[in-house]
Amino acid sequence: MTNINMFLSLEYERALESLGYDYFDEVAAAEFPCHHLRFRNDQLLPILGLDPQRVTDADFIQVFGKFVGIRPFLALRYHGYQFGEYNSRLGDGRGFLFGQVRGTDGELYDFGTKGSGTTPYSRGADGRLTLKGGVREVLAAEALHGLGVRTSRCLSLIETGEHLWRGDEPSPTRSSVMVRMSRSHIRFGTFERLRYFKRRDLIKTLLDHVIDYYYPHLLQQQDRVEQYRQFYAELVKRVAELAAQWMAAGFCHAVLNTDNMSITGESFDYGPYAFIPTYNPVFTAAYFDYYGRYCYGNQPSICRLNLEMLQQPLGMVIPVADMEAGLAAYEEHYYQAYRQLMLNKLGFEQVNESQGNELLSRTIELLKETQVGYHAFFTELTQQFHPSWRDDVSQIFEQVSFCQSAEQQVLLATWRELYHHILQDLSTDELAKMAERLEEKNPKTALLRPVIEEVWAAIDRDDNWQPFDELVRRLQRKK
Ligand SMILES: Nc1ncnc2c1ncn2[C@@H]1O[C@H](COP(=O)(O)OP(=O)(O)OP(=O)(O)O)[C@@H](O)[C@H]1O
Numbered sequence: 001m002t003n004i005n006m007f008l009s010l011e012y013e014r015a016l017e018s019l020g021y022d023y024f025d026e027v028a029a030a031e032f033p034c035h036h037l038r039f040r041n042d043q044l045l046p047i048l049g050l051d052p053q054r055v056t057d058a059d060f061i062q063v064f065g066k067f068v069g070i071r072p073f074l075a076l077r078y079h080g081y082q083f084g085e086y087n088s089r090l091g092d093g094r095g096f097l098f099g100q101v102r103g104t105d106g107e108l109y110d111f112g113t114k115g116s117g118t119t120p121y122s123r124g125a126d127g128r129l130t131l132k133g134g135v136r137e138v139l140a141a142e143a144l145h146g147l148g149v150r151t152s153r154c155l156s157l158i159e160t161g162e163h164l165w166r167g168d169e170p171s172p173t174r175s176s177v178m179v180r181m182s183r184s185h186i187r188f189g190t191f192e193r194l195r196y197f198k199r200r201d202l203i204k205t206l207l208d209h210v211i212d213y214y215y216p217h218l219l220q221q222q223d224r225v226e227q228y229r230q231f232y233a234e235l236v237k238r239v240a241e242l243a244a245q246w247m248a249a250g251f252c253h254a255v256l257n258t259d260n261m262s263i264t265g266e267s268f269d270y271g272p273y274a275f276i277p278t279y280n281p282v283f284t285a286a287y288f289d290y291y292g293r294y295c296y297g298n299q300p301s302i303c304r305l306n307l308e309m310l311q312q313p314l315g316m317v318i319p320v321a322d323m324e325a326g327l328a329a330y331e332e333h334y335y336q337a338y339r340q341l342m343l344n345k346l347g348f349e350q351v352n353e354s355q356g357n358e359l360l361s362r363t364i365e366l367l368k369e370t371q372v373g374y375h376a377f378f379t380e381l382t383q384q385f386h387p388s389w390r391d392d393v394s395q396i397f398e399q400v401s402f403c404q405s406a407e408q409q410v411l412l413a414t415w416r417e418l419y420h421h422i423l424q425d426l427s428t429d430e431l432a433k434m435a436e437r438l439e440e441k442n443p444k445t446a447l448l449r450p451v452i453e454e455v456w457a458a459i460d461r462d463d464n465w466q467p468f469d470e471l472v473r474r475l476q477r478k479k
């Protein structure tokens with residue numbers, strides 16, 4: 001066994017750093033009184049070309065808790081529209097870009113910290129992350145990944161032994177530092193800040209950088225302006241697909257400010273999020289979202305609005321009419337993606353258009369009217385599904401407890417008929433694949449709030465991490 005820290009042996013690319021000091025400030029990491037590794041994401045190590053067996057807990061602590069070895073740490077500069085109001089006092093206030101590494105899949109990944117100390121953007125706050133906040137972010141990312149959402153994931157969570165004061169947690173509360181692996185920490189707000197300072201030159205440089213690193217296939221196109229046009233159109237598609245993935249997963253992100261929107265169309269920053277207990281478009285996850293701006297059902301339109309606002313900075317280099325044309329496809333991209341994801345959750349791969357649309361709207365109606373658990377509905381379907389359903393409509397969802405009233409029974413009967421009708425067109429082979437698809441698309445474990453609270457209570461009361469470890473294992477679907 002060698003004692004070389006595997007994280008220090010990685011080849012770090014200085015992609016963002018090479019852009020120079022207009023985009024970030026160099027910062028130092030806080031020193032913490034202690035370091036307890038609470039989570040290490042071994043599923044990510046192979047993507048970094050690392051064998052989990054050869055990476056010790058001490059390696060994680062040395063690099064992602066004590067921050068020994070790699071330099072510089074870059075607090076990225078950004079602004080953002082927060083609940084509709086422009087905020088020019090933002091930036092990485094409790095985190096920094098630790099480094100960038102090329103994965104075995106060819107993609108460039110960021111290691112970004114959260115809770116690693118103050119920066120010039122901390123605005124008088126402590127630069128820290130609560131342990132509960134860290135636990136919640138780890139869980140959200142693993143759950144979303146399991147549901148097929150394009151998301152950042154946490155590489156490590158280290159408890160750091162400080163006492164923090166927060167208005168939304170019983171205080172003092174425990175502290176942590178998290179390292180997140182994401183496709184980029186360049187946010188819509190990174191561009192917004194450059195427009196605020198009227199720096200067209202810096203917007204252009206950053207846009208070229210984004211295309212070079214995150215949309216390299218567009219480089220085949222010789223003309224830069226054409227690349228920009230296609231970049232925006234592709235971003236629109238990626239964001240529409242992301243919104244569809246959240247909606248199908250039953251996920252409410254809760255803080256869709258433009259500083260929480262990634263330029264790669266990846267989902268990240270899991271603060272006061274929640275998975276919806278039942279289908280309810282006005283379900284709002286953040287207690288401070290008084291008007292339900294970021295409620296579950298608003299997510300697709302808010303994402304569209306954020307894309308539209310991004311036209312302001314990008315408009316300094318991309319013709320706005322071209323971006324408008326790209327944005328016009330948003331609804332179609334969204335609907336196509338959402339429809340496909342929902343049909344998958346219902347067990348299907350391909351359904352003809354009119355039947356597919358009808359099944360989708362009937363399913364939503366059923367979920368809404370009965371208020372059956374959103375996740376429970378799909379896991380029940382997965383458990384009860386049987387190929388014999390094709391031949392006998394009465395067997396479909398034979399055991400249901402969620403239809404109380406006569407009206408609800410009628411809705412279920414109609415849904416059943418339609419489902420049966422679609423099954424008629426399937427071959428025996430396709431029918432067999434349905435069971436597998438249902439299993440794959442509908443993980444058994446749903447990360448509902450009481451589940452998180454239960455895990456947290458064990459940590460909080462008894463420092464018992466076993467329920468957390470088991471939950472992570474279930475979300476990652478390991479035996
Ligand atoms: N405890 C804190 N100390 C200093 N700055 C903070 C703190 N909490 C939040 N901020 C800053 O407030 C802004 C909004 O916070 P938000 O919760 O969206 O981001 P974050 O969760 O800290 O980071 P990220 O978006 O990278 O996940 C960010 O600029 C963040 O750096």
Ligand SMILES: [Mg+2]
Nearest residue numbers: 259260268269
């Ligand atoms: Mg944020």
